[in-house]
Amino acid sequence: MASLLKQPVKLALIQLASGADKAANLSHARTRVLEAASRGARIIVLPECFNSPYGVKYFSKYAEQLLPSPPSKEQSPSFHALSAMAKEAKAYLVGGSIPELDPDAKTLYNTNLTFSPTGELLASHRKVHLFDIDIPGKISFHESDALSPGNKLTMVDFPEYGKIAIAICYDVRFPELATIAARRGAFLLLYPGAFNLTTGALHWELQARARAMDNQVYVGLCSPARDMSADYNAWGHSMIVDPNAEILSEAGTGDEMVDAELKGERIEEVRKGIPIYTQRRFDVYPDVSKGDVKTEENGQPK
Numbered sequence: 001m002a003s004l005l006k007q008p009v010k011l012a013l014i015q016l017a018s019g020a021d022k023a024a025n026l027s028h029a030r031t032r033v034l035e036a037a038s039r040g041a042r043i044i045v046l047p048e049c050f051n052s053p054y055g056v057k058y059f060s061k062y063a064e065q066l067l068p069s070p071p072s073k074e075q076s077p078s079f080h081a082l083s084a085m086a087k088e089a090k091a092y093l094v095g096g097s098i099p100e101l102d103p104d105a106k107t108l109y110n111t112n113l114t115f116s117p118t119g120e121l122l123a124s125h126r127k128v129h130l131f132d133i134d135i136p137g138k139i140s141f142h143e144s145d146a147l148s149p150g151n152k153l154t155m156v157d158f159p160e161y162g163k164i165a166i167a168i169c170y171d172v173r174f175p176e177l178a179t180i181a182a183r184r185g186a187f188l189l190l191y192p193g194a195f196n197l198t199t200g201a202l203h204w205e206l207q208a209r210a211r212a213m214d215n216q217v218y219v220g221l222c223s224p225a226r227d228m229s230a231d232y233n234a235w236g237h238s239m240i241v242d243p244n245a246e247i248l249s250e251a252g253t254g255d256e257m258v259d260a261e262l263k264g265e266r267i268e269e270v271r272k273g274i275p276i277y278t279q280r281r282f283d284v285y286p287d288v289s290k291g292d293v294k295t296e297e298n299g300q301p302k
């Protein structure tokens with residue numbers, strides 16, 4: 001069987017410290033992306049809402065128009081900055097997320113843009129599951145007060161490596177997305193995310209390792225750096241987990257970067273040792289990856 005990951009690749013997650021100044025955030029992101037590339041990373045990831053503070057009241061203020069694609073520089077400075085960064089770094093860039101304004105639908109989304117090493121847009125993912133929670137005395141957050149959800153699973157084929165899947169933060173709590181993507185051939189699941197001090201302590205590592213263990217693939221969760229003076233305190237601890245659910249690299253809480261070499265043989269070795277891939281009982285329960293799953297691969301319906 002052909003390997004899901006055709007050749008080893010270095011993945012870097014940039015745990016970016018961002019503030020209120022969008023231009024400064026974009027410039028800082030560029031510095032860190034080029035640094036990751038100079039350390040050999042060929043897939044580079046930024047965090048959720050990497051160019052703005054994270055919070056319901058900030059989405060409309062920082063939102064950019066992404067459609068029609070490509071947008072103009074006035075409509076989306078972040079689109080053009082990310083495209084240029086990918087090209088300069090000669091790396092695949094999974095550009096965290098930015099708030100997107102869709103003027104036709106009169107709504108906002110939390111949207112990832114992923115670029116090729118030549119700066120072409122390969123895919124965009126609108127966060128499918130909005131972060132609406134209430135934990136009394138701890139945290140109350142209602143993304144749906146400002147945002148609409150996306151409606152598809154997003155995969156991208158990097159020809160020299162293989163397929164990855166991209167989803168955003170709260171999406172990680174819905175294992176179906178991960179399982180469908182893995183069964184459709186993804187070697188890596190990437191989640192730009194911004195858990196907080198309550199749910200980060202409880203579930204961040206657990207979610208990363210569970211998605212890796214369930215699917216025997218690599219997983220990367222990329223957080224912003226923690227800023228205790230911000231309204232929302234991100235958990236940090238960006239991490240890369242291997243197909244056996246072992247943490248390969250984990251950040252602390254600051255403006256940091258983690259990286260790791262991913263290898264196809266590791267996926268095969270883990271799947272050979274614990275062969276759940278061939279032991280599933282689709283005569284007992286359905287295969288969620290089959291049937292009517294709204295999926296896009298490199299921007300095209302699949």
Ligand SMILES: O=C(O)CCC(=O)C(=O)O
Nearest residue numbers: 131169170194195196199
């Ligand atoms: O799932 C969580 O606990 C946090 C999710 C989150 O912060 C987000 O979706 O932005």
